[in-house]
Amino acid sequence: MIFSTPSACIEADKDLVAKVVLMPGDPLRAKAIAEQYLENPVLFNTVRNMYGYTGTYKGKKISVMGSGMGIPSATLYAHELYTFFDVDAIIRVGSAGALQDDIKVRDVVIAMSASTNSAYATQYGWTGSLAPTADFGMLYDAVQICKERGANVRVGNVFTTDVFYNYNSEVPAKARELGMMCVEMETAGLYLEANACHKKCLSIVSISDHMFRTEELTALERQESFNEMMEISLETAWKFLD
Helix, strand or coil: CEEECCCCCCEEEHHHCCCEEEECCCHHHHHHHHHHHCEEEEEEECHHHCCEEEEEECCEEEEEECCCCCHHHHHHHHHHHHHHCCCCEEEEEEEEEECCCCCCCCCEEEEEEEEECCCHHHHHCCCCCCCCECCHHHHHHHHHHHHHHCCCEEEEEEEECCCCCCCCCCHHHHHHHCCCCEEECCHHHHHHHHHHCCCEEEEEEEEEEECCCCCECCHHHHHHHHHHHHHHHHHHHHHHCC
């Protein structure tokens, strides 16, 4: 049976969506992940070309779906997955720009928390600042998987920005000074949405470039780095389903 949501951004058979969803920004990347890593992937959503697929990984049902760029788009899809499709956990997979000197391209960063310049959290009416944080159990499992693989992993605070082309050129330096590891565009919103929905979320990103050095991966190097991040994320999702 097709399950319609109020905004009609996801229209799918509810039973096709797994309890854990990997979420890249690009819907075509979701398609590539499904085809490369999942067995017998089935397309469950095509609304607005935001492709969602479900297949199996090492015998367990896992979904992957694009989120678009930025907090407004990512949280829209996360909210519907959590609320209307009974998804228990989302793992963001994507790329980020390094801010710290000791973080290199190809490193994997796991976001324990996320600072942001977004006003997304104001909707909750909290007096003060909400701290968007990961689910500890998923975070712990991902770190252990990285250690077992010998991956170059960093864990800590990331900067989720609403502005890709920032008019204020001093923002990256300030984020760096405050100890943020890298900059990306979705994590803080996804963590806040998971908290509000009483669900779980983890953000795992691969460093593709550096904000203060002339370092940028080639297309082939990006693919190799992405593969390691994806395997860590899939293993984390697999363990979550135990």
